[in-house]
Amino acid sequence: MKPTDILQVHELKKTNSRLALIKALQESTFPQSENEMKSRMSDQYDRITFYRNVQALEDAGVIHRIVVDSHTVKYALNCCETEKKHQHIHKHVHFNCKSCGKTFCLENTDIQQYRLPAGFQTEECEVMIKGYCKFCSQK
Amino acid sequence: MKPTDILQVHELKKTNSRLALIKALQESTFPQSENEMKSRMSDQYDRITFYRNVQALEDAGVIHRIVVDSHTVKYALNCCETEKKHQHIHKHVHFNCKSCGKTFCLENTDIQQYRLPAGFQTEECEVMIKGYCKFCSQK
DNA sequence: GTTTTAAATGAAACATTGTTTCAATAAAAA
């Protein structure tokens, strides 16, 4: 799906920064940090606008934010950017490689249900696994 | 166990900052942010020393660090501060309340095993659940 | 196609979190 169509579907204005941001993520095979996005967006990148747009795109359900650790956030497109606000948001596990630093959306590894103590109500659950990725574990 | 004994067992020097840090956590019933620690440590608090000591105490296995989100880290004592470097580290789930903001170590809710795609090797797994805590869900 | 309007942008200044270097200090060993 073209960046302009994604924005259309989600009723967001088609601005150059947003188109560049989405394009940068579409051209990536794994989640990207702000710095990686900056390189990919070249002159279309402005820090303040970037922060505002990742917020807007996350709220709209176009992208998701992955907190790798307290100083590292990465961004990835949602699987079904197609459907407008269709909140079925495939909740998957994230993986971060201790060797190459790459982050992966393990789209087929679903988050498990946790039975919590009495009185605790789950709304969201984030699972961040750290270890060695398929490229680094072979060494 | 007294703060001074904890440091003894872990072969760490008994400095005032470290004693105050451990005492502050012992007097808390749930994980604390740096700002909360600052209040509890009063004049024994110095930002730079604090950061160095949480690092040292984490490395020694006295405390653990909980990344609630990209701008919030909290600290808690490990369950068995007693045993020297005894790395059985009860890996438990963490919970953050969207209403009161409190974080909880759900010591009895173990992290589940995830079967990952071929080639991915797990070393650590962090689970952060967000929702409403036992105090806030009753409203 | 031109005008209008509301949203998005980017500059500036700020806030928070965390780190590095280095001289002074304090804990523990001799």
Add this chain to the structure above:
DNA sequence: TTTTTATTGAAACAATGTTTCATTTAAAAC
């Protein structure tokens, strides 16, 4: 009590994220 070595705290810095406000632009109205 002296010596040794780790720890401390000041200063300066770096990275990440936010707020305010005048300017620009997308999209709607005409």
